Amino acid sequence: MVHYPLEPTPAQMRALVEAATERIIAHIESLPAQPAMNVEGATEFARTLIEPLPERGESYEALLDFLFDEAIPRSFTAAGPGYLAYVPGGGLFHSAIADLIANAVNRYVGVCAAAPALVQLEANVVRWFCDIAGFPRRSGGVLTSGGSLANFTAIVAARKAMLPDDFLRGTLYCSNQIHHSFQKAANLAGFPYANIRELPVDDQFRIRTEALEAAIARDREEGWTPFLIAGSAGTTGTGAVDDLQSLARIAREQQLWFHVDGAYGALFMLTERGRAAMRGIEEADSLILDPHKTLFLPFGTGAVLVRDVRTLHRAHSLHADYLPAMQQEDELVDFCEISPELSRDFRGLRVWLPLKVFGIEPFRQQLDEKLDLIQFALDELRRIDGVEIVAEPQLTILAFRLEGSDDLNRELLARINAKKRVMLTPTTLDGRFVIRIAIVSHRTHRDRVEMALEDIRAAVAEVRK
Ligand SMILES: Cc1ncc(COP(=O)(O)O)c(C=O)c1O
Numbered sequence: 001m002v003h004y005p006l007e008p009t010p011a012q013m014r015a016l017v018e019a020a021t022e023r024i025i026a027h028i029e030s031l032p033a034q035p036a037m038n039v040e041g042a043t044e045f046a047r048t049l050i051e052p053l054p055e056r057g058e059s060y061e062a063l064l065d066f067l068f069d070e071a072i073p074r075s076f077t078a079a080g081p082g083y084l085a086y087v088p089g090g091g092l093f094h095s096a097i098a099d100l101i102a103n104a105v106n107r108y109v110g111v112c113a114a115a116p117a118l119v120q121l122e123a124n125v126v127r128w129f130c131d132i133a134g135f136p137r138r139s140g141g142v143l144t145s146g147g148s149l150a151n152f153t154a155i156v157a158a159r160k161a162m163l164p165d166d167f168l169r170g171t172l173y174c175s176n177q178i179h180h181s182f183q184k185a186a187n188l189a190g191f192p193y194a195n196i197r198e199l200p201v202d203d204q205f206r207i208r209t210e211a212l213e214a215a216i217a218r219d220r221e222e223g224w225t226p227f228l229i230a231g232s233a234g235t236t237g238t239g240a241v242d243d244l245q246s247l248a249r250i251a252r253e254q255q256l257w258f259h260v261d262g263a264y265g266a267l268f269m270l271t272e273r274g275r276a277a278m279r280g281i282e283e284a285d286s287l288i289l290d291p292h293k294t295l296f297l298p299f300g301t302g303a304v305l306v307r308d309v310r311t312l313h314r315a316h317s318l319h320a321d322y323l324p325a326m327q328q329e330d331e332l333v334d335f336c337e338i339s340p341e342l343s344r345d346f347r348g349l350r351v352w353l354p355l356k357v358f359g360i361e362p363f364r365q366q367l368d369e370k371l372d373l374i375q376f377a378l379d380e381l382r383r384i385d386g387v388e389i390v391a392e393p394q395l396t397i398l399a400f401r402l403e404g405s406d407d408l409n410r411e412l413l414a415r416i417n418a419k420k421r422v423m424l425t426p427t428t429l430d431g432r433f434v435i436r437i438a439i440v441s442h443r444t445h446r447d448r449v450e451m452a453l454e455d456i457r458a459a460v461a462e463v464r465k
Helices: 010-029 042-047 060-071 093-105 116-133 147-162 180-188 209-221 244-254 266-270 272-277 309-316 349-358 361-382 406-418 446-464
Strands: 140-144 170-175 196-199 225-232 257-262 286-289 302-306 387-391 397-402 425-429 432-438
Touching (some): 140 147, 147 302, 170 180, 266 361, 272 361, 361 387
Antiparallel strands (some): 140 302, 397 432, 425 432
16 A cells, blocks of 8 residues: 555554654643743743754654643643633633544635535534523524634624725724724724724713714714714623623614624623623624633634624625525525635534533533622632722622732732732723723632732732831
8 A cells, every 4th residue: 555654544643643642642631730820941942942844753752742741831831720811711621622633624615615514514613602691592603713813803884884995084982991903903904093082981980971962963963974882792901891782872872883892701691690791792883702612612613693694695795606505595604795704724623612512500500600709709819908999700700919019919910920820910990000801711719719818918028128
């Protein structure tokens, strides 16, 4: 039999998977014991890796050893229980298996005709998300690589739905707390940054609706064309949820597009508390959410949902002679017709497989647990003398600081993180340096939050010496 070097034999394939599996399992088992961050010297190490295109192959085993022993450990342990930084991710193992399957079978899901059943599985995932959001039947959407591209796709759809081709008088409204991927996406969609109105927030970091209405009125008087209001269903800084009902009302009255960034927060709609916090989200014209945050998936999975899927279609549909025929049935979908991508990975499988294996209940429980954990952290922080809660949790993020200077708080954060059991990150609120705790991962439980509090208490004592 002819042996082609790029196609391993069945025995080789088995060995390849087994060797990787062994290391992956050891790695995941060791996650709780790994330092929450391990990047000292990592950049210098990275520089030593620069090399020319390899002419010859090397041992697979040696390469795996390099990856697991040298490259992977020198990073933030973003998949570990102590990662309470930024907006934590997860890394469901079932999704990793789904990716292996999807990549190994390598079917084409850009157009329905190429793999109708697989496309339908991904379309089911999108439908489930629309149902969670309370969107109507005519809604739809597409899975993206993350929230940033989801924002971009939504803004392009809104622009095409609301403005003429010459759209440079169009203005967009958001709070000064919205994730910067919104402004970036608007700019990529063609709007100068000067067309984006970043409005002030109230004492809970939610957009001030009277400021929003005043800005819209002022812009109209000056000859601008207001067209989009963006609310946050969980800001990155503090997890603040804008008054989405009021934003929906203003958008309706003013005949503007209502966009919601729920990249972090929207999936809390699975819980009772989340639904109560996010009333009005179901009125959005477009909504983004990130399964790689609050559904604990590996990085690389976001979603954009729109109230009327035809808006995505109008913005993205384009035909070519060399493509398979696009089907015309409402029930089926060609992802390339409603998104910027043509070829892409079968990312739906990494959502579909864990949801089918577990059902939704364990996800709901996990999110409820995180809502409880942040309340526990809040209660304990309040007991520490001199700690000020700057942002109480609305979902699972809070911000605090120790009375004293920004430098003192920088020192405090450095000392907490130096213990390496948790990784916290800061932000600036009202011009002051604050420390955030973000609890999202399916691997973070009460024991780790207790460690975080122990380390905070110890660090407070150290900086006070
Ligand atoms: C609220 C919010 N929106 C949007 C984004 C951007 O999402 P992504 O990083 O998936 O592109 C983030 C990322 O952390 C976020 O927290």
